[in-house]
Amino acid sequence: MTTTQTTPEITGNRIKKYLEKGKRFDGRALDEFRNIQIETGVSKNAEGSARVKLGKTEVLVGVKMDVGTPYPDSPNKGNLMVTAELLPLSSPRFENGPPKFPAIELGRVLDRCVRESHFIDIEKLCIKEGEKVWTVFIDVYSLNDDGNLLDAAGIGIIAALKDARIPKYDEETEKVLYGELSDANIPLSKNIPLSLTIHKIGKEFVVDPTREEEDVGETRVTIGSSNGKISSMQKGEEQKLTIEEMGKVLDINDKVWKDVFKKIEGQLK
Amino acid sequence: MAIKREDGRKVDEIRPISAKVGIIPNADGSAMYQSGKTIAIAAVYGPREHHPRNQRNPAKGTLRCDYNMLSFSVTERIRPGPNRRATEISKITEWALAPVVMLEDYPGMVVDVHIHMTQADAGTRCAGINAAAMALAHAGIPMKNIVSSIAIGKLDKTIVADLNKHEEDFEEGEGATDIPITMTPDGEITHIQLDGTIDKEQLKEAIEMARKVSKEIYEVQKKALKDVGEGK
Numbered sequence: 001m002t003t004t005q006t007t008p009e010i011t012g013n014r015i016k017k018y019l020e021k022g023k024r025f026d027g028r029a030l031d032e033f034r035n036i037q038i039e040t041g042v043s044k045n046a047e048g049s050a051r052v053k054l055g056k057t058e059v060l061v062g063v064k065m066d067v068g069t070p071y072p073d074s075p076n077k078g079n080l081m082v083t084a085e086l087l088p089l090s091s092p093r094f095e096n097g098p099p100k101f102p103a104i105e106l107g108r109v110l111d112r113c114v115r116e117s118h119f120i121d122i123e124k125l126c127i128k129e130g131e132k133v134w135t136v137f138i139d140v141y142s143l144n145d146d147g148n149l150l151d152a153a154g155i156g157i158i159a160a161l162k163d164a165r166i167p168k169y170d171e172e173t174e175k176v177l178y179g180e181l182s183d184a185n186i187p188l189s190k191n192i193p194l195s196l197t198i199h200k201i202g203k204e205f206v207v208d209p210t211r212e213e214e215d216v217g218e219t220r221v222t223i224g225s226s227n228g229k230i231s232s233m234q235k236g237e238e239q240k241l242t243i244e245e246m247g248k249v250l251d252i253n254d255k256v257w258k259d260v261f262k263k264i265e266g267q268l269k
Numbered sequence: 270m271a272i273k274r275e276d277g278r279k280v281d282e283i284r285p286i287s288a289k290v291g292i293i294p295n296a297d298g299s300a301m302y303q304s305g306k307t308i309a310i311a312a313v314y315g316p317r318e319h320h321p322r323n324q325r326n327p328a329k330g331t332l333r334c335d336y337n338m339l340s341f342s343v344t345e346r347i348r349p350g351p352n353r354r355a356t357e358i359s360k361i362t363e364w365a366l367a368p369v370v371m372l373e374d375y376p377g378m379v380v381d382v383h384i385h386m387t388q389a390d391a392g393t394r395c396a397g398i399n400a401a402a403m404a405l406a407h408a409g410i411p412m413k414n415i416v417s418s419i420a421i422g423k424l425d426k427t428i429v430a431d432l433n434k435h436e437e438d439f440e441e442g443e444g445a446t447d448i449p450i451t452m453t454p455d456g457e458i459t460h461i462q463l464d465g466t467i468d469k470e471q472l473k474e475a476i477e478m479a480r481k482v483s484k485e486i487y488e489v490q491k492k493a494l495k496d497v498g499e500g501k
Contacts, residue, residue, distance in 0.1 A: 062341025
């Protein structure tokens, strides 16, 4: 009943030694994802929802919509908001209270991935220019953290958005008729923006780390891209990267993007 | 007099229920409880060191519950994070479970129970308590028994079991009365709340109905725990 808060150094050293020989504890290749399982429509009151399992890591993503006023600098565009909560239910490490940095970063990195890729055609979410537009709320919750919540959440967001139906809206009373969904999907582009994170552990580059592996990583780069076009990026943690290493990261992203897309393509409706 | 329920249930008929134990690998114990369209998940961590220190009880371990609804679990999005309602239900849940949980051997420690609604259609506190009871048992926390919770309701003048959201909003006649009740399998009440209007005789009738249907829930909880014990 005792719970480990961090991965001990001795395990970390062993992980790094293994990686130098191109091996991982669970037998995967360094650029190989765990099994990905996607289930949509898992929360019926949400406009769209998805549960994604990445090995033992699990997230729940829901989409809700509301009508509000557009921002003054984008009067003909809908609004988008991505938030994340790392639930204490999902790990002995997470605590209640206001969101801490990891949850804020997760929400913001994936917000930029969705926004900058123009996956959602937000101009079509305008009801009346300058006055009324749809806001899309995407909320991410962790259910079990065994590493790489970020990429799991990215996949969950895509699945939940594709699952979503816009609620009916009564123009006269200016009210959203919650619980009554129209047949209309959220207008989405065909180019799916996958957010993938490449971690540097010791001297090696690894994707989809387990909790232990993620603990001993020194730096990471999250890339949001679609068909070879990068639309968002963020480097995390303190260790530096050389230009050559950055090039390697981008090459890994290209290859892993194709692998992951192949794994999820059939599961996305 | 006879009330027709919109989903065709008999007055003492609860919604279809299902339960599963061991849904969160990281947790020491976990469970899902579904009643109709309401789905609750619960995870238990502990006994572990109690923080903050000043809340430690040197006499026995502390049971700490926290209940929350996911933002998209209801038709109109709720702001993520705790609110006054959730804070109250968290405490109610602790009180509903405390009588059967034996933490005498864990002074200064805490058992955390995290409960979340992933989909809500009334009766969420009861679903949460049912999930939490299974999760505690799954975590191997010493318990005298498990508890089972059900909301008994009154629609106008008729006592019915397990109101759904549509029925909760019933406005005809005396309207809807909501009476969530938690019991041990021996019929001891560990929690009861009431919202609405009802006389003493009918309240007794409601409690009797709770005793009857909580046994059905108990059997489902027991089976889910047995299944996970047998590796099913």
